[in-house]
Amino acid sequence: MDVENRKWQWAAHAVLILLSLACVLPFILLFMASITDEKTIVSNGYSFFPSRISFSAYEYLWNQSNQIFHAYGITVLVTVIGTFASLVITSLLAYPLSRRDLPGGQFIAFVVFFTLLFNGGLVPTYMVYTQVLDVKNTLLALLLPWLLLNGFNVLLMRTFFQTTVPLAVLESASIDGAGEFKTYYRIVLPLSLPILATVGMFQGLAYWNDWNNGLVFVTEPDLFSLQNVLNRIMNDIQFLTTSGGAGSSQALAALPSETFRMAIAVIGVVPILIAYPFFQKYFVRGMTIGAVKG
Amino acid sequence: MATIAHRKKRRSLRRFVPLYLMLVPGLAYLVLNNYLPLFGLSIAFKNIDYSKGIWGSDWIGFDNFEYLFKTSDALLITRNTLLYNAVFIVLGLGLAIAVAILLNEIKNRFASRLYQSVIILPFLISIILVSYLVYAMLSTDTGFFNKTLLPALGIEPIAWYTEPKYWPYILTFVHLWKGVGYNCIVFLAAIIGIDGEYYEAARLDGASKWLQIRKITIPMITPVIIMLMLLAIGRIFYADFGLFYQVPLNSGALFETTNVIDTYVFRGLMQLGDIGMSSAAGFYQSVVGFVLVLISNSIVRKINKENALF
Structure with missing residues (x-):
């Protein structure tokens, strides 16, 4: 019984972690895109791990x-x-x-x-x-x-x-x-x-x-x-x-x-x-x- | 005697005057927002001519409907609306039930709350923001799919926003992604409400988890499933306008698989200026939609009077 319970726990956590990632990752991509260097986006596209980070979008937002x-x-x-x-x-x-x-x-x-x-x-x-x-x-x-x-x-x-x-x-x-x-x-x-x-x-x-x-x-x-x-x-x-x-x-x-x-x-x-x-x-x-x- | 009773009645009616006054703003709004437009449904039977005004335009009977149903659009938008909604109902409810059952299994309360908070996120944002998230994934030149994921898999980039064949899958995915958290919490509430003694007894008899889910959980939440399903069927003629208009970025190349009644009516009115067609399609939607609501409600009533809307 205990073994079965533990299996269910693992399965439930696994599915929900995957689902949670599916729900959160697009937001993270959006955020990472907003702090990516403009030229990096043009050449490499939107990425979770941009090669160059820049806050110029937020500076522009704040200033102009x-x-x-x-x-x-x-x-x-x-x-x-x-x-x-x-x-x-x-x-x-x-x-x-x-x-x-x-x-x-x-x-x-x-x-x-x-x-x-x-x-x-x-x-x-x-x-x-x-x-x-x-x-x-x-x-x-x-x-x-x-x-x-x-x-x-x-x-x-x-x-x-x-x-x-x-x-x-x-x-x-x-x-x-x-x-x-x-x-x-x-x-x-x-x-x-x-x-x-x-x-x-x-x-x-x-x-x-x-x-x-x-x-x-x-x-x-x-x-x-x-x-x-x-x-x-x-x-x-x-x-x-x-x-x-x-x-x-x-x-x-x-x-x-x-x-x-x-x-x-x-x-x-x-x-x-x-x-x-x-x-x-x-x-x-x-x-x-x-x-x-x- | 009669006058006393009469006076009493008048005084008691006067007692209600403040209550009636409270109703006024809300009812006035409903008249403006909900009831006046019902008279406006007659536009579908008119040849709208702005120089004569809406109410002064000529009656033309069913001409608008004749034009509408002669086009291939009528069949296409009806088919798309019905098929998408049918898929959304089946997959949406199925996924939400599965997730709710798994959430209920999780013993760690902190983890359970965290999962619930996270999967509701997509429900909270506007469809405009959803269209941004989808664009970040699918943009032809800079999207995550074309620039990172597909090259890693050795697949050629795809022009997502001009290829209609992918959109049934994309839109279904986006719909499920946005809605699963909300529906799952409704089902979770129903599951939590099940008496723990049933499971206790099942465990004593040596029933497996899977058997408990099939023989206790599912049957116990069936009334909720049926109710949500019939409510959704009652609304099967109404599409989620934002999903079908904003997420494909209103791309004309995709209309074959993204045009639904709601987007057709909107484009007719706002972009093409074709009020006749647009109002005929809207009328068709309102009336068929209303009949479907009545039918699904009467079915709910037959099954369980408690769950019927009226």
Whole structure:
């Protein structure tokens, strides 16, 4: 029995070490590429063990690129505002729905739930956000479409309120003369920090990583988020290499170089890697909260 | 008496006014983001003419659909979307279950947590960054494959971004790589929830580990497997837009194996200005997708009412 157990331990560790390497190595390659000497990349390609190391990409990043820091600022701003607004709106919608005595609550819950089953897709949504409410090239374009409120989060939060905030507490607050708003932010929210952290983390990640809204609704470089800048740089270099011809090498030289591109990608990942350990437990909890029903 | 009851009812309704007010911002957003676009689905039946406005454009019935289904694109994007998703569902769930079972075997808690943290990393980053990581591997002139790995194996460099035949494997690999950590943790939670007494009894009877996995672990997590599978089947008409658009760098040479409904709709709207085709394809996706959700949910309900969404 012991021998069998030990075999399983070895096998499990072996498989998981291989999988972990597969998950980590591309990040290491990205990082190594960002600290490789530019000429070395051109001749030897991206390598885990570059023959010449250089931090010039980061120096360039630090010294010259206002645009990158501007984009970084946009990403931070959108993530902070978006996550906060999303938490406020989501919890405001979830709390009344968690109250079983609310007349019409069932119907409103269905209205929320239905959005999970059926959606209009890209073209009609694009039309609404450009024709009905013109968000093109505004900060709202990065905040509103698709991201701000997710019906799944509303139902998740509603279930949490129903199961963890005791009805007796709500009733005694009401007897003590607390209004509904007061009950909501003095009692319900403080008791619900775990779910707020979970939803906040998912929303924060969604805003930080979003590139779709920028791609669809933003053409003004001043409003590009970091992801949009990364997207643009990739496309432009690709454009230059496929169109070829005279002058392209000059244009290529003027663009951020290979290592510089990788350095921007690195500074895009680092905040997630730093923040994740703090949120890990909420992350796992959020993924495993099962009971979400319409 | 009646007036007292009436007054009581009015007072109690007034009690709910603050609660209704709280609903307003969220519902207003859902109307804007989710319900107004449903009316916009009618665009698929119109000949959009910006000078007349969206709502004033002429109705043309099913013409857009006729054009769409006459092209070879319709079949290609439907085939690609369905095949990729089918492969993703089978391999994705299979891999996640296998990894979750192995993770559960690991006794060393520190190692187990470390593995979990590491394999979730790809899930946390944007698909744009994934496209960078893939590019670092596959770039024709400077990629790790063409410059280091393939020469070491004595294979000629490959122009990855212009050869469609490799992309079904690349995209499947990238999808599995990005998603395995997330799904595996869902399954791990289910496995941890299994009562330890079953394994105890099996051990006393001399059952091997492999037998325990087959006869206890798998059957106990089958409800979770079925539920995730049916949810995925309900979404089989929706492709991961970022994966199919960003990772192949929107390379036209690869469309044969990378074009899916979502990328087709996007290119139609944003790059070709062909709103008719694009909205018809989008409508086709929304409606077939909705029907599939309803069907898969009713199957879940038949199996286990608890697991059904509605």
